[in-house]
Amino acid sequence: MRYIQGEDRSQGTLFPVSLDELIPEDHLVRVIEAYISLLDLEQLGFDKAVPKATGRPSYHPADLLKLYLYGYFQQVRSSRRLEAECQRNVEVMWLLGRLAPDFKTIADFRRDNSAAFVATCRAFVSFCRGAGLIGGDLIAIDGSKFQAVASNRKHITPKKLQRREAVLDKRIAHYLAQLDEADRGEQEQAIDRSAVQTALETLRVKKANNQTCQALMQAQGLVQHVVGEADAQKMRTPSGSRIAYNVQSAVDAKHCLIVHHEVTQEGADNRLLEPMAQATQAVLEQAKLNVTADAGYSNGAQFQACEDAGITPFVPPNRAINTKGGEEQFFDRTLFNYSEESDSYECPNGKTLTLKALNKGDRVYHASISDCGTCALKSRCTKAERRYVTRHAHESAFERMEQRMKANPDMMINRRSIVEHPFGNLKQWAFGNARFLLRQLKGTRTEMALAIQAYNLKRTINVLGVPKLMELMG
Known part of the structure; x- marks a missing residue:
């Protein structure tokens, strides 16, 4: 029996296949191309959106934005891997017209356009509102911890520094005792005094640095610090304590689109209900808004602030009981x-x-x-x-909340079906259960804006289909 045979690699063709013939009409890259063509990159704040009259020409920011959107859609976030995709991936070749920027150009574009990426994410939410994909009747708010670049070993506290100083003191005392014994002639074998002095000097420098860190933390009132990534915090996660950021999202109930998000340093959610709700209210431009969240957001002051702003919260009150x-x-x-x-x-x-x-x-x-x-x-x-x-x-705000929750017993079931799906997708699909690649709040906000932009685009394609979405963009 004969097998299915491929083409001969050396066979020439009279009419070579074009890139456009290799990309189906309903492919993702065509959607990305159509969407980016709608954006005013200069108004969004992208660097080099207006070309300079002199000097070497730069890559158009639209091309690099297309590359990053495609990359986050395909779980390719590294600038070096994106460089490789430009040279081997037919879809990326079609999207960029066979352009192949190097990894540093790609990385610099992401680093230099943080605010513009966030603005682009908001622009897509505005597009979805105009297309009727966002209802605005109910918003579910939730938070999740995303691991930072820094590891737990970079986390310091005053207590850790004190314990480290005690260890250094013991080691210094040990070397000093060796020198004393050698001076009294009690050492059975001669010691290398220069090596011991060098080790002592190294330990004394470490101790001085340790004491400087303690003094600085005390002067600034810090209870924790992450070396190399000061914006990150040690937070509790389901898999234990990690150096992380608390990512907040506000998800619309109609099609589970993320209408607003924020990367925060808050270890807990109980002070974030009103800020997230008010920011979402501003995005949707609504005088009234219904929001729901889990018991981690229970806070009487936040309940009252929401009500004062025309926001009706639905949160299970988390109250202490008599012991x-x-x-x-x-x-x-x-x-x-x-x-x-x-x-x-x-x-x-x-x-x-x-x-x-x-x-x-x-x-x-x-x-x-x-x-x-x-x-x-x-x-x-x-x-x-x-x-x-x-x-x-x-x-009184707690009491009103209890009454609302009794009147809406299914609210928590609705909350789970709305807001937990997007976070699951972001962690598994966009990030691949990995940590951020960029440091500090500026970098993590850039990455999260790209990931959420990709999620919303994918969700919109699933809801409308490519032909209908392309029609709306056209």
Whole structure:
């Protein structure tokens, strides 16, 4: 039986195949070409968008932008790998017209156009809004930790520096003891004094540097620092503590498109609800907005700030409960009824708790000692002389939130289906479960803008299809 045979490599053809014939009509690179042609690169802030009249001609920023978008679409983020793609990949040859910039030109373009990449990402969101792909009815907010370039070994704290200094002191003391023993003639073998002196000098320099670091951290009020990447922070991740950045995303419920994102240094999410919601509100240009997030965003002050800005949040309140005493379970604070008119609480036994003090904005109420002393329910309420109840400074915002969540029991299920899908795609598809390639907030924001731009483009192709999307771009 004969096999399927390929073409003879040495066979000439009268009409050679053109690059355009090798690329299908519904291919990704045609979408990238059409989209980039719509952009005003000068207005977006790209360097060299206007060519100089003299000097050596540069590559057009549109060509390098096409290359990076294609690269992040195909999980090729390295400038050296992109250089290789220009020389071997037919799709990239079609996209760039057989241009083959070197890796440094490619890397410099990404480094020098950070703000322009972010603006391009926003421009695509604006395009999607005009195409009716963004509903704006419900926005889901979530955060995820992306590992930085720096490793855990570059992370220092005052305690680590103190422990390191103690180790250096022991090593210095050991060498000094060797010299003392040699001077007294107690060494069985002669030691190399010059080698010991050199080692001592090295250790003393390390100790001096260590003490300088401690002094600088104390003067600047730093509790942690990452050598070589000061913007990064050590954060808790599902796989343990890592040097990372906290990437926030706001995803529209209609087609799971990311309408806004931010790379932050916050280790936790509980102070990011209102900033993310307000930024998303500005992007969508809506006076009213509904947002949902998980319990990690629970914060009374953030709830109140959102409501004041016309934003309705849906977040499970994360409240502390009354602790157990042995096998006993004391009455929870929710069993105490608050009266706004009298600004007091009524306990389960009908006694009144009046305002005692203000503590950092929280209001502390207590019952009278006589009422608690004669109360038949005291053993179920407190072991102290009297019962105290603290009312949060934004308790009313927490209460409104609880009511909203009870009225919308499926909100958390909807949240998961909206916002967790994009982050899963970004980590697995765009980043390949790898770390950032660029350092500091400027670099990581550049990379994340490119990755999210690629994700939104891919999502739009899946929703509309290439012909319809090309029609809208045309």
